[in-house]
Amino acid sequence: MTGNLLQLSMREPFGVGGRRLCYEHPYEKSLCVKVLRTDVDRTVRLKNSSAWKNRIGRIYDNNEHERCELDKLYAKHGDVLARHFPKHYGYIDTDLGPGLVLDLMRDDDGEISMSLREWITVGRSLTDLGSAFQQFGEFLSDYAIVTRDLLDHNLVAVKHADQSLRLVMIDGIGNPAFVPIASWIKPVARMRIKRKLERAWARMLALQERGGISTEILNGSSWGQGLRYNKSINARLRKQR
Numbered sequence: 001m002t003g004n005l006l007q008l009s010m011r012e013p014f015g016v017g018g019r020r021l022c023y024e025h026p027y028e029k030s031l032c033v034k035v036l037r038t039d040v041d042r043t044v045r046l047k048n049s050s051a052w053k054n055r056i057g058r059i060y061d062n063n064e065h066e067r068c069e070l071d072k073l074y075a076k077h078g079d080v081l082a083r084h085f086p087k088h089y090g091y092i093d094t095d096l097g098p099g100l101v102l103d104l105m106r107d108d109d110g111e112i113s114m115s116l117r118e119w120i121t122v123g124r125s126l127t128d129l130g131s132a133f134q135q136f137g138e139f140l141s142d143y144a145i146v147t148r149d150l151l152d153h154n155l156v157a158v159k160h161a162d163q164s165l166r167l168v169m170i171d172g173i174g175n176p177a178f179v180p181i182a183s184w185i186k187p188v189a190r191m192r193i194k195r196k197l198e199r200a201w202a203r204m205l206a207l208q209e210r211g212g213i214s215t216e217i218l219n220g221s222s223w224g225q226g227l228r229y230n231k232s233i234n235a236r237l238r239k240q241r
């Protein structure tokens with residue numbers, strides 16, 4: 001008996017983050033379902049971090065945090081936010097636990113959009129991302145939206161029919177400060193945002209210099225490194241079930 005559980009465990013996740021498995025929604029092409037990882041590989045990452053982080057890691061629910069942060073942002077800014085952030089549609093029961101349903105970013109041709117990390121790794125030029133990155137930065141700044149660090153595996157580049165690109169932040173949402181001063185004072189927010197954008201661009205340039213994520217790194221990694229349908233990590237995950 002499977003009841004009304006959405007069956008995901010026999011499917012291939014398109015994305016494996018450090019904390020979550022991301023699946024295409026079986027019945028709705030424009031949506032994805034994210035469930036928390038509970039596998040052994042995930043705990044390897046926790047073991048490598050400090051003891052207190054370890055404890056936080058066990059109770060931290062990435063989905064719930066993201067759901068709350070997206071609710072706050074959409075309540076404040078409205079639908080204009082959908083240009084650069086996914087919407088969520090609440091939870092659905094799956095055979096891998098509660099799944100958060102969110103917009104799945106796809107290019108005009110239907111392919112799941114690439115993360116910026118994959119973009120760099122497959123040898124695409126960062127220069128081509130320049131204006132999309134700038135537009136994304138202006139959006140954050142105009143609306144004074146402070147996020148966590150802008151990591152290349154948490155940003156995807158959506159390609160439109162006219163070949164233009166739009167960046168969407170699919171993870172790392174929310175102001176990480178304990179006392180979120182920048183959420184109250186716009187000039188402070190804008191300073192933080194500027195710094196985060198500069199650092200993100202510098203990190204991506206450095207990754208490009210190194211030639212992206214190497215096969216060695218990928219094969220030894222406990223997560224998908226922001227690359228779609230990472231066969232080696234998916235095969236390892238399957239063995240653990």
Ligand SMILES: Nc1ncnc2c1ncn2[C@@H]1O[C@H](COP(=O)(O)OP(=O)(O)O)[C@@H](O)[C@H]1O
Pocket residue numbers: 014015016017018019020021022032034062086102103104105106112113114115153154156170171225226227228
């Ligand atoms: N809504 C989405 N649209 C397109 N790709 C996505 C989306 N959400 C996640 N991904 C891909 O899946 C990977 C892992 O997802 P993520 O939400 O970052 O997991 P985690 O919270 O574990 O880091 C991302 O690096 C990205 O490549």
Ligand SMILES: [Mg+2]
Pocket residue numbers: 017018153154171172
């Ligand atoms: Mg992530």
